[in-house]
Amino acid sequence: MSVTTLQSAFILPSDELVIADKTFSSRLFTGTGKFSDQKIMAAALIASQSQLVTMALKRIDLANQDDDILKPLIAAGMNLLPNTSGARDAKEAVYAAQLAREALQTNWIKLEIHPDPKYLLPDPIETLKATEQLARDGFHVLPYIHADPVLCKRLEAVGTAAVMPLGAPIGSNKGILTAEFLEIIIEQSTVPVIVDAGIGAPSHAALAMEMGADAVLVNTAIAVAKDPVAMSQAFALAVQAGRQAYLAGLGSQAQTAVASSPLTAFLDL
Amino acid sequence: MKLIINDEIKNLAVTTITSLLTTLEQPEKGIAVAVNQAIITRQNWDDFQLSENDQVTLFQAIAGG
Numbered sequence: 001m002s003v004t005t006l007q008s009a010f011i012l013p014s015d016e017l018v019i020a021d022k023t024f025s026s027r028l029f030t031g032t033g034k035f036s037d038q039k040i041m042a043a044a045l046i047a048s049q050s051q052l053v054t055m056a057l058k059r060i061d062l063a064n065q066d067d068d069i070l071k072p073l074i075a076a077g078m079n080l081l082p083n084t085s086g087a088r089d090a091k092e093a094v095y096a097a098q099l100a101r102e103a104l105q106t107n108w109i110k111l112e113i114h115p116d117p118k119y120l121l122p123d124p125i126e127t128l129k130a131t132e133q134l135a136r137d138g139f140h141v142l143p144y145i146h147a148d149p150v151l152c153k154r155l156e157a158v159g160t161a162a163v164m165p166l167g168a169p170i171g172s173n174k175g176i177l178t179a180e181f182l183e184i185i186i187e188q189s190t191v192p193v194i195v196d197a198g199i200g201a202p203s204h205a206a207l208a209m210e211m212g213a214d215a216v217l218v219n220t221a222i223a224v225a226k227d228p229v230a231m232s233q234a235f236a237l238a239v240q241a242g243r244q245a246y247l248a249g250l251g252s253q254a255q256t257a258v259a260s261s262p263l264t265a266f267l268d269l
Numbered sequence: 270m271k272l273i274i275n276d277e278i279k280n281l282a283v284t285t286i287t288s289l290l291t292t293l294e295q296p297e298k299g300i301a302v303a304v305n306q307a308i309i310t311r312q313n314w315d316d317f318q319l320s321e322n323d324q325v326t327l328f329q330a331i332a333g334g
Contacts, residue, residue: 031334056333070299099328103301219334
């Protein structure tokens with residue numbers, strides 16, 4: 001195999017992901033939280049080649065102004081995905097989404113309703129309500145949910161743009177603990193499935209992609225790494241590897257050994 | 270005019286959202302504004318007239334996952 005062929009084997013030009021009105025060539029979505037500083041955040045997210053980055057909204061503290069985090073991300077051509085973090089019910093989430101649309105001039109919204117601060121698990125009933133209303137109001141809704149296949153179908157029915165089932169609690173780095181249910185969701189879904197939350201290592205991201213997830217969203221694992229830039233590249237490679245393995249078609253598992261070499265009897269003298 | 274801005278009472282000589290943001294030295298990009306909890310869309314920032322004792326809430330995008 002020539003060098004050119006070898007390189008081209010790692011590029012899948014036609015393998016683009018379409019969500020609502022946007023097309024993505026990278027299947028690694030990233031979050032902007034928890035980085036030690038803005039420069040490292042921008043460098044890591046650019047190195048990840050991510051094309052969709054999440055952010056939150058808060059009331060401005062007039063005395064202590066936060067830095068403008070948008071500029072380097074917009075300059076790098078990234079799409080912004082505001083979230084509704086902090087909302088405790090559908091009503092608050094809808095308000096947060098409207099504020100986000102106004103602030104960032106986008107009708108994309110990552111819907112997060114997690115009233116319990118200890119585990120940050122999403123409230124399915126409020127999430128379904130808010131998705132229905134926001135979709136009706138012209139938002140492209142990407143709801144953060146538990147890996148619940150029934151809820152996914154209900155969200156599809158009310159016009160969700162994608163679903164974002166969790167692998168493990170937000171920021172826990174525990175990996176894909178919901179694998180069995182993610183498989184059902186992926187099998188049944190008619191909208192893109194983005195595995196969000198809990199992905200703590202590139203191998204977790206690769207696993208989700210091998211299972212057929214359309215994309216993953218990673219934040220904490222990159223932001224808190226000793227070297228966030230190198231870690232974001234590791235995630236980018238893992239997502240590509242997992243995606244390519246999924247497209248290549250994984251071999252089936254077996255309970256007993258299946259010989260890889262012919263079992264000829266030439267040693268039986 | 271007395272306004273309550275993000276829970277702080279301020280006396281400012283402003284009548285529109287645009288002039289308020291200028292006075293507070295706020296960038297217009299990445300900001301959302303609500304007056305008495307009702308969101309004021311960007312295209313109305315020049316026309317919407319603030320009134321005495323209005324509660325103005327300013328929001329901005331910050332880092333988050």
